[in-house]
Amino acid sequence: MKMLIGENWVEKDDRIEVRNPYNDELVDTVPAGDEDDVKAAFQAAEEGFKINRGLPVHQRISILYKTAEIISNNQEEFARIIASEGSKTIREARKEASRCIDTITISAEEARRVVGETIPFDSREGSENRLGYYYRFPIGIIVAITPFNDPLNLVAHKVGPAIAGGNAVVLKPATVTPLSALKLGEAFIKAGLPWNILNIVTGRASRIADALVTDPRGRMISFTGGTEAGLDIVKKAGLKKIGMELGSNSPVIVMDDADLDQAVELSVSGAFWAVGQNCIGVQRIYIHEAVYGEFEKQFVERTKKMKVGFQLDEDTDMGPMITEQEAARVEKWVGEASQEGAELLTGGKRKGTLFEPTVFKNMPESSKLNCEEVFGPVVNLYKVSTLEEAIEKANSVDYGLHGAVFTRSLDNAFKAIKELDVGGVMVNDSTDYRIDMMPFGGVKWSGLGREGIKFALLEMTEPKVVCFNL
Numbered sequence: 027m028k029m030l031i032g033e034n035w036v037e038k039d040d041r042i043e044v045r046n047p048y049n050d051e052l053v054d055t056v057p058a059g060d061e062d063d064v065k066a067a068f069q070a071a072e073e074g075f076k077i078n079r080g081l082p083v084h085q086r087i088s089i090l091y092k093t094a095e096i097i098s099n100n101q102e103e104f105a106r107i108i109a110s111e112g113s114k115t116i117r118e119a120r121k122e123a124s125r126c127i128d129t130i131t132i133s134a135e136e137a138r139r140v141v142g143e144t145i146p147f148d149s150r151e152g153s154e155n156r157l158g159y160y161y162r163f164p165i166g167i168i169v170a171i172t173p174f175n176d177p178l179n180l181v182a183h184k185v186g187p188a189i190a191g192g193n194a195v196v197l198k199p200a201t202v203t204p205l206s207a208l209k210l211g212e213a214f215i216k217a218g219l220p221w222n223i224l225n226i227v228t229g230r231a232s233r234i235a236d237a238l239v240t241d242p243r244g245r246m247i248s249f250t251g252g253t254e255a256g257l258d259i260v261k262k263a264g265l266k267k268i269g270m271e272l273g274s275n276s277p278v279i280v281m282d283d284a285d286l287d288q289a290v291e292l293s294v295s296g297a298f299w300a301v302g303q304n305c306i307g308v309q310r311i312y313i314h315e316a317v318y319g320e321f322e323k324q325f326v327e328r329t330k331k332m333k334v335g336f337q338l339d340e341d342t343d344m345g346p347m348i349t350e351q352e353a354a355r356v357e358k359w360v361g362e363a364s365q366e367g368a369e370l371l372t373g374g375k376r377k378g379t380l381f382e383p384t385v386f387k388n389m390p391e392s393s394k395l396n397c398e399e400v401f402g403p404v405v406n407l408y409k410v411s412t413l414e415e416a417i418e419k420a421n422s423v424d425y426g427l428h429g430a431v432f433t434r435s436l437d438n439a440f441k442a443i444k445e446l447d448v449g450g451v452m453v454n455d456s457t458d459y460r461i462d463m464m465p466f467g468g469v470k471w472s473g474l475g476r477e478g479i480k481f482a483l484l485e486m487t488e489p490k491v492v493c494f495n496l
């Protein structure tokens with residue numbers, strides 16, 4: 027595929043191969059963009075910003091609805107691209123494609139709700155004759171940098187609201203999964219989005235990240251990815267708005283009054299969805315001692331039933347990890363944890379990019395698998411005596427994106443809601459539950475700001491005050 031800069035789909039001799047992580051088959055190639063391509067994209071986006079801020083909102087709405095319709099009419103093709111270039115099974119990829127339709131549709135709906143309010147200037151003595159209001163205006167060029175694990179919908183979460191709000195975009199998708207983003211770009215252009223508003227530069231961060239992050243024409247960096255890259259961006263960005271959607275190692279609490287079947291089923295799914303390469307994936311489960319034994323038995327039995335294999339087979343439950351390097355990293359962490367005293371209940375082995383769904387107990391608090399984000403198919407079970415102990419341990423890490431509690435008690439639920447240090451609490455659900463209109467984001471090292479269209483639109487627009495001296 028080609029990258030999108032200004033009014034052109036751009037080719038280059040230097041190309042990046044996109045390979046299926048299961049069998050290393052070549053799926054496609056994309057241009058390896060460089061600093062000059064980034065400069066050209068900013069130049070085009072300056073023009074694109076002038077165009078989009080001048081478009082009446084009803085036209086932006088029509089383009090967004092039309093884009094959603096195009097994705098909807100080609101949903102299976104989008105799903106197959108997601109599953110071929112990345113880790114997701116075809117069933118997981120279909121869900122992502124359908125969520126992307128939601129994300130773009132909600133962007134169309136929210137475009138008409140970018141509103142201001144009147145200001146009671148006469149609330150101050152001496153301002154009796156003043157009358158006015160504020161409205162929200164677009165901030166300019168949004169630099170969007172996205173990860174591999176939801177290669178379509180996480181791009182939509184930036185591009186949808188940016189366009190709805192009247193901005194222009196310079197987008198850099200993950201190098202291993204650029205195809206879904208380019209396909210989304212094609213849908214926007216087919217839907218009638220004027221050229222220049224959306225620019226997509228494919229290329230390795232090592233070559234183009236600095237040019238993207240430091241260019242003063244970018245007014246906001248909207249980043250989704252790992253904490254390390256996030257910190258690097260913050261250091262270099264200069265005077266710009268920053269949106270950071272980073273990682274986590276999400277905690278689930280299972281109380282003695284929980285529906286255990288439900289807690290097991292949803293937690294297994296939450297731990298191994300997308301091979302655990304999920305920012306809100308379940309990594310740490312704190313189980314009340316009264317039900318610990320039964321939970322562990324059921325959880326391990328259910329995990330052993332997961333079918334690991336080729337992600338495009340309809341009956342595969344868990345596909346490959348994104349690269350062999352990533353699978354080898356998880357293998358290393360698993361080996362270290364075992365040496366540090368953690369007890370392996372099932373899994374732990376790797377074959378190429380395939381990693382068995384893995385369950386540990388007695389994970390030491392100092393082990394990486396407890397305190398860092400594993401971003402792989404590994405989950406830890408811990409026995410706790412009280413809800414207080416579970417909450418304290420859940421909060422004992424540097425991350426805080428989502429947390430969950432399984433209980434039938436309102437008191438337990440409300441205590442967890444109040445005391446878990448996270449951006450969202452799921453009651454009787456997995457931490458990885460999300461719909462695309464809700465505010466989404468974390469505390470501590472899990473990020474800054476919120477996505478979810480309405481909330482991203484607030485970040486991507488600014489209030490302008492208007493005052494008449496009558």
Ligand code: NAP
Pocket residue numbers: 171172173174175176180198199200201202229230231232235236239250251252253254255256258259270271272273274304305306399401427467472473
């Ligand atoms: P990553 O390595 O941080 O890469 C994410 C994106 O940033 C890629 O496009 C990457 O480009 C680029 N990048 C890498 N280093 C950079 C730097 N120094 N400056 C600017 N850009 C840089 O993350 P990933 O492995 O793709 O994704 C996994 C991470 O994303 C996990 O930590 C996960 O929790 C997080 N995530 C968070 C959310 C959320 O909403 N909170 C959602 C999904 C994923 P290259 O591909 O060229 O390296």
